[in-house]
Amino acid sequence: MTKTAQLRKNHKWIVLQKLTVASLLIGFLCAFMAVSLKRLTEHYEEILFHKASVNWIFFLIFPIFGLSIIYFLRQYLFKKKENKGIKEIFETTANTNKKLPVYKVPSHFFNGLLTVVFGGSTGIEVSTVVASAAIGSVAQQKENMFRRYKTELICAGIAAGITALFSSPIAGILFALEVISKKITKTFAFTTIVAVAIAYGFILVLDEKPLFAVTVSTWHLHAFPYFILLGILAGANSVYLTKSVLYIKNRFAQIDKQSYRILIGSVIISVSLLVLPQLYGEGYHAVKTLFNTSGSIALTTSFVLTILGILVLKPIITSITLASGGDGGVFAPSMFLGAFLGLFLAIILNTFFDSNVIPLNFMIIGMAAMLSASIHAPFTALFLICGLINDYTLFFPILVVSLVSKTTAKFIYPYTVYTYQPKSVK
CATH class of the missing domain: 1.10.3080.10 (Clc chloride channel)
Structure with missing residues (x-):
């Protein structure tokens, strides 16, 4: 083996090691974030919905309170930037110079939580997806050798977040592929599978229950x-x-x-x-x-x-x-x-x-x-x-x-x- 070939082999090994570590961290952080957001949302939504069901005046108060708090957070904490949802991810993956900044993680976490618990008629899924993508994007920005793997690491974060949110690793991988990446590479498969495996292991340790406890007997x-x-x-x-x-x-x-x-x-x-x-x-x-x-x-x-x-x-x-x-x-x-x-x-x-x-x-x-x-x-x-x-x-x-x-x-x-x-x- 020539010296040049040996150097290339060593470089590939180093990249693989760093991608593995990055994917492990992305998987854990995205799973932790997704489960935390899900549990907080379920807990406080149940409390506030019960309050509003008992006293109808809260149906009038909660939406304006929640939307106002989100506005002030955006103005004074999150750089006056509006959250564009999944379109932000498309813009980032399509442009090599664009990135998802780290503040997008708390921005989508808290704004998604406040929207739902105060009656906003939507869900935390997209907030989880974008926050997870931001974690993957931040990880990619930490290493110059990851520059070419931006989409793959973003998709690893998204797949891990979806896995933790819905207890379905296959759904996490498929969403990252069908909606975001739209193509599969060796790096995509490797980073996504590692991140999803960690996320799924995390929810198994926590013994996360299915969202809907139903029994399907048969279909005709x-x-x-x-x-x-x-x-x-x-x-x-x-x-x-x-x-x-x-x-x-x-x-x-x-x-x-x-x-x-x-x-x-x-x-x-x-x-x-x-x-x-x-x-x-x-x-x-x-x-x-x-x-x-x-x-x-x-x-x-x-x-x-x-x-x-x-x-x-x-x-x-x-x-x-x-x-x-x-x-x-x-x-x-x-x-x-x-x-x-x-x-x-x-x-x-x-x-x-x-x-x-x-x-x-x-x-x-x-x-x-x-x-x-x-x-x-x-x-x-x-x-x-x-x-x-x-x-x-x-x-x-x-x-x-x-x-x-x-x-x-x-x-x-x-x-x-x-x-x-x-x-x-x-």
């Missing part, structure tokens, strides 16, 4: 055409969600003063929460309740009005939350809407067509279908939802319906809230 082949119908409806509904976010954000951007945005947004959110408390926060409390009662729900007028109100208002309130300065994305709203859409379709089929379908199955499949259509990532949605319930009984119907919903959504409207780029005015 005769329900398959109805599953396809659910996929088509979810695809169309996801476009409504996407267009709502894009339109309302654009309208709010035309309001000059942030104080007016907060005031207008919080008033609309508060009134909506008074009418439909299920819209509070990420809405998982309402989904959990429906999981437990889905088999005994009858098609009454109040049920129909409630479901229709949720399907119409949730995208609007989510959009207003984000446009008013709240931190979050469409992960939780998509799954929330999918659960209600699936339940509504199942009840209609059983009531009018004597279809004898299982409402619980439709709720779970609906969650995956809406998520797949909203972010154009069917395989991420498949493993993420199976990880959330810790059950793979519905694996095949979820896979098929997720593909159907994504195809439907792309046929109607080719963009997601993350990939849409406004046309520049010439």
Whole structure:
């Protein structure tokens, strides 16, 4: 072996060692951050939602208080920079000179937490993703030899964060691949797998429980055409969600003063929460309740009005939350809407067509279908939802319906809230 070849071999070994250490640290830090954010959000959201349920005046106070605190944090602590969500990651990976600064970790952590616990109708998933990406980006900036591996280390952080949040390592890897990287390299595979392994080990040590404790017994082949119908409806509904976010954000951007945005947004959110408390926060409390009662729900007028109100208002309130300065994305709203859409379709089929379908199955499949259509990532949605319930009984119907919903959504409207780029005015 020549001296030059030996030097190259030694250099590759050094790079591999440093990448391993960086991936281990990224995996642990992202998992710790994601679990901390999840537990804090669940704890305080439950407390504050209970307070508001007992005394309705808090439905009026909490949204304006939360959005105002986020505004002051941004102004005086986070360099007056607005959080752009996953678009920040796309901009960073597309530009070699752009980076995610370290303050993005506490910015998304606290802003995501405050948004949800004070009633903002979104979730902490995107906050977790961007904060995790920032951890990966900061790690990449620490070593000159990591300059060419920026996307890989960012994706390692994202995969670890998703793994810890949803207890699904495959979903973490697939999200980083389907949504962010869109290509796989040896370095991507190595760094992501190492980070995810550490993150998954961390949540196993903590004995993290699945978000939804449900038991899926079986599914019936005769329900398959109805599953396809659910996929088509979810695809169309996801476009409504996407267009709502894009339109309302654009309208709010035309309001000059942030104080007016907060005031207008919080008033609309508060009134909506008074009418439909299920819209509070990420809405998982309402989904959990429906999981437990889905088999005994009858098609009454109040049920129909409630479901229709949720399907119409949730995208609007989510959009207003984000446009008013709240931190979050469409992960939780998509799954929330999918659960209600699936339940509504199942009840209609059983009531009018004597279809004898299982409402619980439709709720779970609906969650995956809406998520797949909203972010154009069917395989991420498949493993993420199976990880959330810790059950793979519905694996095949979820896979098929997720593909159907994504195809439907792309046929109607080719963009997601993350990939849409406004046309520049010439």
